[in-house]
Amino acid sequence: MLIREAAADDWPRIWPFWHRIVAAAETYAWDPDTSEEDARALWMAPGKRVYVAEDTTGAVVGSAYVTPNYGGPASHIANAGFMVDPAHSGRGIGRALANHVLETAKADGYRAMVFNAVVETNPAVNLWLSLGFTIVGTIPDAYAHPTKGRVGLHVMHRAL
8 A cells, every 4th residue: 555645636536435434424523515625625725734545556545634733832733634435444544544644743743633523433433542542532412423323522632
């Protein structure tokens, strides 16, 4: 697998799985009806470092970004987002992207990473915990999960 910085022309290969994941409304606190134009603006926004994971055939099977979580005197705290094409889950792509983003964020001078809204039923919670993140708080009943009802949103943190 190759992880590299995304180019603008990667978006058409990210959008299909981005849309499937967000439309499922199980893991991201973004509107499930987000248009492609708005999704691109969210994921590929200026100031974000966006990456793609390609398999051995060159297919984009995942993507991630890193960006400052706050501004000004707190801009040394990173935020990130991760998506793996559901057709390719369980192959270590999320872990590889996470390790890449954590290393890159540290090299870029970030001192910590914060996730603001991790759906507590998201299987990725276990990945983040295994990579040294801690749950610093949970906002109860904050997320309307389509099958599990109201569930909490974790705020997670890791020093870099």
